[in-house]
Amino acid sequence: MERIAYMLGDSRAVLTVTSAEIAEELPAGRGRVLVLDDVFTAMRLSMAATVAPARQVHGGQAAYVIYTSGSTGRPKGVVVTQAALANYVGSVPGRLGMDGGRYALVQGQATDLGNTIVFAGLTLGGRVHVVAEEVATDPEALRVVLEEGRVDFVKMVPSHLAAMGPGVLPARSLVLGGEAAAPGWLEQVLGQAGERGCAVFNHYGPTETTIGVATTRLTEAGVIPVGTPVANTAFYVLDEHL
Structure with missing residues (x-):
């Protein structure tokens, strides 16, 4: 509760969207x-227009703010702009073998790791399966x-x-991110993925650079x-003097 408060x-949020279980x-x-699952809210939503509101969005506007873990002190809010997110969506999914298909989101949205799946799935005409925590x-x-959902893409x-x-793999593309992979373990994964025709990608980048900025x-x-x-991104290799 202290972190949420x-x-x-810190973000000066004006509205909190939640569920009755947490409210x-x-x-x-x-x-x-x-409260989304409140009876009154459901009634108001059922009467709302189904046409998207006309909004003018500029590249410099914030798309979202996401907070770091706070391991080096207080959590820090990272502001991701509309332009940065548009650049990510326009350049990264294709590099990860993703197109319209079935995507599975297997992590909570407290971090941006799963945003690759969310934004790729929703902008490329795919279907996003939100997998329950259990x-x-x-x-x-x-x-x-x-397997039963015939999921194509997982990160x-x-x-x-x-x-x-072993054996927990999507049909077409597995994306690894968030931490380094052990070479011995990766060798096993590549063998299993090869048998299934599933490509494996590494996707790297700190939150401040919008989800990820390097992939192979x-x-x-x-x-x-x-x-x-990725597109519109430059890398600099620094020595001990930065």
Whole structure:
């Protein structure tokens, strides 16, 4: 609750969208609260227009603010602009073998790791499966969801996928991100993915650079590259003097 209170105050949020299960636990006096599964809210939504409102969006406007973990102190709000997000959506999914298909989101939205799946799926005419938390941590349940849902694309942290055991793979493209992969483990994954015809990609980038700014297809273990820059991005390799 302390972290949520800090983020609401620091971001100067004017509206909190939540569910009845969580609403009572939220800090009081932090602006308006909209409970989506409230009966009154559902009634108002059913009467609302179904046409998208006409809005003028500029590249310099904020698309969202996402907070770091705070491991080096207080959490820091990273402002991602509309232009940065548009550049990501326009250049990255194609580099990750993604097009219109079925996507599975297997992590919560407290971090931006899953935004690759969310934005690629919704802008490329795909279908996004939001996997429940209890399923995302159950190897057999997750395998069933991926197979029965004929999921094409998944993005996961290597340690999460490793905990799921062998065989938990999408049909077409697996994207690894968020941390480094162990070469020995990656060799096993590449072997399993090769048998299924599933491509494996490394996608790297801190939150401040909009989800990820480097990517490459992985074909062998060993020294694992972060990849080459995405469109409109430059890399600088710094020495000990920065």
